[in-house]
Amino acid sequence: xxxxxxxxxxxxxxxxxxxxxxxxxxxxxxxxxxxxxxxxxxxxxxxxxxxxxxxxxxxxxxxxxxxxxxxxxxxxxxxxxxxxxxxxxxxxxxxxxxxxxxxxxxxxxxxxxxxxxxxxxxxxxxxxxxxxxxxxxxxxxxxxxxxxxxxxxxxxxxxxxxxxxxxxxxxxxxxxxxxxxxxxxxxxxxxxxxxxxxxxxxxxxxxxxxxxxxxxxxxxxxxxxxxxxxxxxxxxxxxxxxxxxxxxxxxxxxxxxxxxxxxxxxxxxxxxxxxxxxxxxxxxxxxxxxxxxxxxxxxxxxxxxxxxxxxxxxxxxxxxxxxxxxxx
Numbered sequence: 001x002x003x004x005x006x007x008x009x010x011x012x013x014x015x016x017x018x019x020x021x022x023x024x025x026x027x028x029x030x031x032x033x034x035x036x037x038x039x040x041x042x043x044x045x046x047x048x049x050x051x052x053x054x055x056x057x058x059x060x061x062x063x064x065x066x067x068x069x070x071x072x073x074x075x076x077x078x079x080x081x082x083x084x085x086x087x088x089x090x091x092x093x094x095x096x097x098x099x100x101x102x103x104x105x106x107x108x109x110x111x112x113x114x115x116x117x118x119x120x121x122x123x124x125x126x127x128x129x130x131x132x133x134x135x136x137x138x139x140x141x142x143x144x145x146x147x148x149x150x151x152x153x154x155x156x157x158x159x160x161x162x163x164x165x166x167x168x169x170x171x172x173x174x175x176x177x178x179x180x181x182x183x184x185x186x187x188x189x190x191x192x193x194x195x196x197x198x199x200x201x202x203x204x205x206x207x208x209x210x211x212x213x214x215x216x217x218x219x220x221x222x223x224x225x226x227x228x229x230x231x232x233x234x235x236x237x238x239x240x241x242x243x244x245x246x247x248x249x250x251x252x253x254x255x256x257x258x259x260x261x262x263x264x265x266x267x268x269x270x271x272x273x274x275x276x277x278x279x280x281x282x283x284x285x286x287x288x289x290x291x292x293x294x295x296x297x298x299x300x301x302x303x304x305x306x307x308x309x310x311x312x313x314x315x316x317x318x319x320x321x322x323x324x325x326x327x328x
Contacts, residue, residue: 005285009309010053012319017042019313021069021113022298025076026050026307034302035076036311038319039067045081047093048319050309061089061100069113073124073141080126080141082106082114088128090142104144107131110160116141117166117175125191127164127177136161136179138191148194150177152187156199159183162206163221166191167214180207180221186231188239200239202229209255211264213278218242220281222252222266230281245281247274251293258299258308263325265310267294273312275324287322290314 017040026034034050043064047057062083069082079091088104104126106114112129119125123140130137130149134156138147152158159182168175176197177189184203187196203223212219217233228245251269257278258264266274273287273294292315300309308326313319 005287006322006324008287008289008320009323010321011289012036012038012048012053012321013317014055015040015042015044015046015317015319017044017317018066018292018295018315019317019319020066020295022296022311022313022319023070023072024298024300024302024309024311025072026309027301027303028076029303034300034307036298036300036319036321037070037072037079038313039070039081039083041066043067043083043085045070045079050321057093057098059091059098061091062087068111071116073116074118074122080114080116082128084109084111088114088126102142102144104128104139110162112161112163115164115166115177117168119168119175125166125175127166127179127191129161129164133160134158134181136164136177136189138177148191150179150189150191150194150196152196157183158185158187159206162208163210165210165212165219167212169214178210178212178219180210182206184223186210186219186221186239188233188237197237198233198239200231200241202231202241203227208252211255211257213257213261215261220255220257220264222255224251224269226250228252228255228266228281243281245276253294254296256297256299259301260305265297265299265312267297267312269293271314271316273297273310273320273322275310285324287312287320287324289320290316290318292316 021039036048045059065085077094108129114128205223210221249270254267275285
């Protein structure tokens with residue numbers, strides 16, 4: 001008989017608003033304190049101390065507009081955040097500072113989170129939805145130099161980009177971008193050439209979230225429908241449908257594959273977090289704690305597998321933190 005799903009290991013309260021994005025920074029050696037960053041609908045970024053389960057710092061840089069993305073950049077002192085104020089902010093948190101050091105005006109009004117890729121020491125690529133509805137802009141950070149603008153072919157009618165994932169096979173190889181669009185398609189872009197390599201219609205509705213496993217050349221996406229789409233990338237750089245998985249309830253807000261590529265988690269409009277084995281998409285657990293839409297899920301980057309955590313943020317203003325299949 002299957003074991004009942006566990007309760008959260010702990011719950012973080014105090015954001016006073018719906019939680020839209022989560023990001024762990026736990027990879028440092030002792031006595032480095034593991035942290036969880038959360039971005040909320042009220043414009044605040046909270047830095048949670050995972051030893052005390054309390055907020056260490058609250059950052060206010062988006063004019064009370066919802067924060068949809070938070071990422072660290074090579075250590076927990078350098079932070080990137082994106083808000084519905086059409087700004088992407090770079091923060092310096094060293095020595096207790098809470099200052100925005102630079103920002104990029106996106107001119108995009110949608111919900112599309114930017115994507116970051118480290119390409120060299122101190123150098124990053126950032127993909128973000130551009131002012132023109134169907135375009136994606138690639139910038140280099142911290143210089144903010146424009147690398148290219150990815151424009152669909154005339155007549156393609158993809159709609160707005162909804163989710164982005166920059167990746168490369170190995171350090172130094174050509175960066176590529178996977179973008180999910182409003183028309184339900186996923187497009188693979190060659191960033192250096194600025195051109196689309198492959199397009200696959202994965203959903204009937206807009207692609208709400210996607211993640212990609214570059215080792216297996218396999219990705220997964222979700223939409224407002226009751227289906228997860230799993231797709232693969234062949235050696236000719238063509239996207240192909242691998243399989244689909246029917247869900248009990250419609251609506252996926254977020255999908256993330258754990259860094260070890262063994263399991264994945266989805267955040268559902270039905271308030272639930274679902275855990276799957278990544279190899280065969282075998283359902284492993286349904287985590288039923290939240291009382292409103294689950295907006296985001298994130299796995300921790302602990303170096304010791306025993307310490308691994310999963311966090312989920314919800315419209316109910318709570319963050320549930322779970323220790324589940326830590327050594328799966």
